[in-house]
Amino acid sequence: MSKDIKIGLFGFGTVGRGLFELLRDVPTANVSIERICVRDASRDRGVTANFTDSAEDIFNDPNINFIVELIDDAEASFEIVSRAIKLRMPVVTGNKKMLAHKLPELIKLQKEYESTLLYDASACGSIPVIRNLEEYYDNDLLISVKGILNGSSNFILSKIFNDGMSHTAALDLARKEGFLESNPTLDLDGWDSLFKLVIIGVHAFGVYVDPSKVFNYGITHMNDDDIRFAREKDRRIKLVAHVEKLADNRLVMCVIPQLISRNKYIYSVEDEFNGVVIKGLFYDKQFMFGRGAGARPTSSAVLSDITACLYNYKYEYKKMRHSASLPKFTDDITFRVYIRYTDPVDLGLLHFEEIYESYSSKGYNYMVGRVSLKSLHASREALNSRKVFLAAYPTD
Amino acid sequence: MSKDIKIGLFGFGTVGRGLFELLRDVPTANVSIERICVRDASRDRGVTANFTDSAEDIFNDPNINFIVELIDDAEASFEIVSRAIKLRMPVVTGNKKMLAHKLPELIKLQKEYESTLLYDASACGSIPVIRNLEEYYDNDLLISVKGILNGSSNFILSKIFNDGMSHTAALDLARKEGFLESNPTLDLDGWDSLFKLVIIGVHAFGVYVDPSKVFNYGITHMNDDDIRFAREKDRRIKLVAHVEKLADNRLVMCVIPQLISRNKYIYSVEDEFNGVVIKGLFYDKQFMFGRGAGARPTSSAVLSDITACLYNYKYEYKKMRHSASLPKFTDDITFRVYIRYTDPVDLGLLHFEEIYESYSSKGYNYMVGRVSLKSLHASREALNSRKVFLAAYPTD
Numbered sequence: 001m002s003k004d005i006k007i008g009l010f011g012f013g014t015v016g017r018g019l020f021e022l023l024r025d026v027p028t029a030n031v032s033i034e035r036i037c038v039r040d041a042s043r044d045r046g047v048t049a050n051f052t053d054s055a056e057d058i059f060n061d062p063n064i065n066f067i068v069e070l071i072d073d074a075e076a077s078f079e080i081v082s083r084a085i086k087l088r089m090p091v092v093t094g095n096k097k098m099l100a101h102k103l104p105e106l107i108k109l110q111k112e113y114e115s116t117l118l119y120d121a122s123a124c125g126s127i128p129v130i131r132n133l134e135e136y137y138d139n140d141l142l143i144s145v146k147g148i149l150n151g152s153s154n155f156i157l158s159k160i161f162n163d164g165m166s167h168t169a170a171l172d173l174a175r176k177e178g179f180l181e182s183n184p185t186l187d188l189d190g191w192d193s194l195f196k197l198v199i200i201g202v203h204a205f206g207v208y209v210d211p212s213k214v215f216n217y218g219i220t221h222m223n224d225d226d227i228r229f230a231r232e233k234d235r236r237i238k239l240v241a242h243v244e245k246l247a248d249n250r251l252v253m254c255v256i257p258q259l260i261s262r263n264k265y266i267y268s269v270e271d272e273f274n275g276v277v278i279k280g281l282f283y284d285k286q287f288m289f290g291r292g293a294g295a296r297p298t299s300s301a302v303l304s305d306i307t308a309c310l311y312n313y314k315y316e317y318k319k320m321r322h323s324a325s326l327p328k329f330t331d332d333i334t335f336r337v338y339i340r341y342t343d344p345v346d347l348g349l350l351h352f353e354e355i356y357e358s359y360s361s362k363g364y365n366y367m368v369g370r371v372s373l374k375s376l377h378a379s380r381e382a383l384n385s386r387k388v389f390l391a392a393y394p395t396d
Numbered sequence: 397m398s399k400d401i402k403i404g405l406f407g408f409g410t411v412g413r414g415l416f417e418l419l420r421d422v423p424t425a426n427v428s429i430e431r432i433c434v435r436d437a438s439r440d441r442g443v444t445a446n447f448t449d450s451a452e453d454i455f456n457d458p459n460i461n462f463i464v465e466l467i468d469d470a471e472a473s474f475e476i477v478s479r480a481i482k483l484r485m486p487v488v489t490g491n492k493k494m495l496a497h498k499l500p501e502l503i504k505l506q507k508e509y510e511s512t513l514l515y516d517a518s519a520c521g522s523i524p525v526i527r528n529l530e531e532y533y534d535n536d537l538l539i540s541v542k543g544i545l546n547g548s549s550n551f552i553l554s555k556i557f558n559d560g561m562s563h564t565a566a567l568d569l570a571r572k573e574g575f576l577e578s579n580p581t582l583d584l585d586g587w588d589s590l591f592k593l594v595i596i597g598v599h600a601f602g603v604y605v606d607p608s609k610v611f612n613y614g615i616t617h618m619n620d621d622d623i624r625f626a627r628e629k630d631r632r633i634k635l636v637a638h639v640e641k642l643a644d645n646r647l648v649m650c651v652i653p654q655l656i657s658r659n660k661y662i663y664s665v666e667d668e669f670n671g672v673v674i675k676g677l678f679y680d681k682q683f684m685f686g687r688g689a690g691a692r693p694t695s696s697a698v699l700s701d702i703t704a705c706l707y708n709y710k711y712e713y714k715k716m717r718h719s720a721s722l723p724k725f726t727d728d729i730t731f732r733v734y735i736r737y738t739d740p741v742d743l744g745l746l747h748f749e750e751i752y753e754s755y756s757s758k759g760y761n762y763m764v765g766r767v768s769l770k771s772l773h774a775s776r777e778a779l780n781s782r783k784v785f786l787a788a789y790p791t792d
Contacts, residue, residue: 022678028535029718120532126679128532135531135709136516136524136700139424265685268664282418282696283522283687289661290682300678304532311714313531316707322425 003065005306008058009036010080011071012045014178015094015121018295019068019302020049031306034064059083066309067091068302072182074098081117085109090116092305094298096123097186100195100211103202107317116314121301123196124149124274125292128304132288133203134315137278144244145204147276148269149196151293152179152187153219153239155272160227161236162270167222179272179293189218189384190239190255197241197253204243206319207251209329215377216255221389225364226340230391235259237391238266251327254373257391259338331373338393340366346386349379368393399461401702404454405432406476407467408441410574411490411517414695415464416445427702430460455479462705463487464698468578470494477513481505486512488701490694492519493582496591496607499598503713512710517697519592520545520670521688524700528684529599530711533674540640541600543672544665545592547689548575548583549615549635551668556623557632558666563618575668575689585614585780586635586651593637593649600639602715603647605725611773612651617785621760622736626787631655633787634662647723650769653787655734727769734789736762742782745775764789 009016016036023033024047034050041053058064067084069077069091077095082102084091086109093099099106099122110117120130124147133145148154152174159170174180186192194216202208219239230237240258245251260267265287269275274292279285291297320326334353341347342365350371357368376383376390383390405412412432419429420443430446437449454460463480465473465487473491478498480487482505489495495502495515506513516526520543529541544550548570555566570576582588590612598604615635626633636654641647656663661683665671670688675681687693716722730749737743738761746767753764772779772786779786 018678026536026677126682128528131532132524132528135704136527138707139696139699139703140422141418141696141699280696281422282414282692282699284693286522286684286686288682288684291680296678297680300535300537300676303535303537303678307535308531311534311712318707 004030004032005066005310006064007031007033007066007068007306008061008064009033010055010058010067010069012036012038013070013072014295015298015302016070018299019070020047022296022299022303028303028307030310031303035061055080059087065089066306068306069093069095070302071095074101078102081106082109085113085115085117088113088115090118090309092118092121092302092309094119094121094302096192096195096199100198103199104208107320116309118305118308118313118315119199120305121298123199124276125151125290126297126301127274127276127288127290127292128301129200129276129288130203130315132278133200134318137204137280138318141280141282142204142245142278143281144242144279145200145276146240146242146244146266146279148238148266148274149193149241149276149292150187150190150239151272151274151291152181152192154269154274155179155293156188157219157237157239158270161230178295185220188220190216193239193241193255197243197255201243201251201253202317202320203315204319205245205251206317206322206326207329209251209253213329213331214253214255215331215373215380217257217376217380217383217390219257221384221387222257223340223389226389226391229338229340229366230259233259235261236267238269240266240392245327246333249325249327250330252330252333252373259391259393261396331377334370334372336368336370336393336395338366338368338391340364340389342387346383346388349382349386349388351375400426400428401462401706402460403427403429403462403464403702404457404460405429406451406454406463406465408432408434409466409468410691411694411698412466414691415466415698416443418692418695418699424699424703426706427699431457451476455483461485462702464702465489465491466698467491470497474498477502478505481509481511481513484509484511486514486705488514488517488698488705490515490517490698492588492591492595496594499595500604503716512705514701514704514709514711515595516701517694519595520672521547521686522693522697523670523672523684523686523688524697525596525672525684526599526711528674529596530714533600533676534714537676537678538600538641538674539677540638540675541596541672542636542638542640542662542675544634544662544670545589545637545672545688546583546586546635547668547670547687548577548588550665550670551575551689552584553615553633553635554666557626574691581616584616586612589635589637589651593639593651597639597647597649598713598716599711600715601641601647602713602718602722603725605647605649609725609727610649610651611727611769611776613653613772613776613779613786615653617780617783618653619785622785622787625734625736625762626655629655631657632663634665636662636788641723642729645723646726648726648729648769653785655787655789657792727773730766730768732764732766732789732791734762734764734787736760736785738783742779742784745778745782745784747771
């Protein structure tokens with residue numbers, strides 16, 4: 001679009017307000033917020049802006065030519081985004097849950113209506129990972145994308161491992177700093193990372209995998225024994241999202257805590273930062289690193305999505321075009337895990353292909369062994385309800 | 397371009413051969429090398445390819461629709477690149493020296509002939525820094541770009557600081573590993589970093605600064621005393637390129653060794669890696685990290701430039717458009733430096749605004765003080781001929 005961007009903004013939470021303040025404090029040529037749709041327009045938000053509680057006021061305002069959607073509710077988000085696409089209004093969204101579930105439909109809609117939807121801000125806070133996968137790592141060299149995609153859980157893990165904070169104190173601090181989503185389970189149980197990983201999978205390998213098919217496990221059940229175990233091995237526990245194309249063109253994806261050794265890039269990703277390691281043939285590894293949570297970094301990422309539209313930038317979804325040669329999703333692989341359990345009965349939930357270590361004491365029992373991703377996935381609910389903690393534990 | 401890319405390649409040195417091997421080992425859809433122009437076509441290079449020693453054979457071949465220029469000679473490089481632009485053939489170049497001197501002319505030519513020139517591979521090895529500055533950091537939030545842009549000198553510094561190698565042994569190893577340019581002064585005296593910095597300045601801030609106006613100083617004169625000094629302060633010496641927009645809209649650029657403390661991202665950039673810290677309002681700091689030297693990483697970056705043309709990607713040079721508000725280049729600033737000299741007479745070359753530390757012994761003399769960038773620049777030749785070593789030495 002060559003004319004000015006006049007935004008109809010949905011949502012005035014952390015990121016919505018961040019964007020409002022950014023545009024107020026650092027005026028950006030050709031970009032302004034015309035109207036903001038919130039649930040309760042009468043509430044005093046301490047700012048002078050044109051609020052409404054009706055989506056119609058946004059979509060029917062002839063001044064508005066651009067939609068930015070920054071609300072929590074995934075269903076309402078889809079309504080807004082798909083409506084904007086059908087109206088051929090460029091739209092930027094930060095709703096990863098919605099995207100992770102609705103991407104195939106949204107890609108189709110964009111094509112049908114020749115419209116633009118951007119969402120770099122959704123996947124990795126301020127790191128432009130989607131655009132780099134889309135534009136730069138667009139060849140067959142790409143092997144894997146692996147990273148810390150959730151700033152909130154990483155903040156908590158950092159406080160525990162670096163500052164010796166208790167789990168509870170770290171959680172409280174994260175809440176106080178505004179790093180936790182309104183529903184903390186999203187961050188702590190790996191859902192947020194999972195949704196981002198699904199989006200990344202589309203742009204990295206051209207493959208959409210329904211979130212329900214991808215194993216995710218979080219740090220909710222991690223306790224002091226696990227922390228001590230990691231420390232004794234000179235490792236840190238990080239919540240890692242991972243998508244990798246195997247040599248036989250199968251694609252593996254998962255989100256799982258991992259015992260990370262010092263020689264890994266992501267070992268040093270601290271606090272609310274995100275870090276992504278992109279691995280490929282020839283260029284080996286590249287690492288991108290930046291703030292992954294918080295109002296200001298995320299809103300600056302939203303602004304980059306917005307200004308990209310000034311220059312007609314679109315995701316091309318290039319990799320999806322070669323459907324015959326696309327890698328096939330699988331969870332039929334095994335890997336080495338550390339599993340801490342309370343009751344020996346819990347072990348029945350798992351199918352160890354091999355056991356390397358086994359430890360039992362009053363109150364602390366763990367096993368290190370090789371399990372299949374498929375079997376973990378099948379038992380996820382049960383493992384969760386029995387508060388089993390597990391972490392990938394590679395030998396290197 | 398929607399059709400296949402049929403490349404006429406100039407140069408078969410480290411990167412040219414790297415690209416050839418990459419396309420041979422990992423065939424890329426729609427991309428092939430048709431002919432390769434080298435100085436001596438009769439020499440046996442151990443590969444089966446269509447060599448020629450005449451540029452005319454490339455430009456007159458109706459099969460060739462794309463030029464990749466990977467030769468050392470800056471003048472010949474400009475000839476080839478400008479000729480391709482005038483023929484409206486997309487062209488990719490890796491020649492940073494040529495680009496740093498000829499960018500304004502090449503930007504004009506591209507506009508006049510509506511042609512495409514890409515050179516992400518020239519600026520930071522495998523890290524896509526130009527494209528990210530161009531596309532993502534395209535707003536007024538950007539404050540500075542600072543980084544290690546030369547893999548060869550960094551390799552040498554790493555071997556000295558981490559492995560305790562002597563300066564000479566590290567240099568020999570770098571040569572053996574193929575990390576040094578044919579003229580090592582380019583790497584060690586900061587010229588290579590300077591050329592890259594000039595290119596980055598154009599895409600980061602829309603400002604072209606002639607390389608002769610930018611102060612650069614290298615690590616050629618660094619000796620064991622300097623290394624010990626850095627170690628005693630728990631710092632490492634890194635060769636840092638830096639461009640920054642000051643609050644009053646002035647632009648500072650320089651390449652200089654720097655005493656880096658542990659809490660900085662670039663402290664940990666080791667071996668032949670490059671690392672770039674991008675700083676801005678709201679998003680704070682982002683860090684990109686990857687291999688910066690060697691045949692394979694650089695040729696993979698060249699491939700990304702090539703495939704981008706399949707999708708009609710072009711640099712827009714957006715930031716240059718707002719000429720009224722562009723920052724103005726200056727070297728009228730002062731900063732804190734460590735200067736090691738042999739003869740007290742050498743100090744006459746510098747104008748210290750303030751002296752913080754002064755040390756003298758038989759054979760080792762240094763001063764820590766505040767000097768102006770302008771005065772350093774004026775004395776560069778003399779400082780170099782007297783083998784003075786200097787390094788920025790910020791307090792943090």
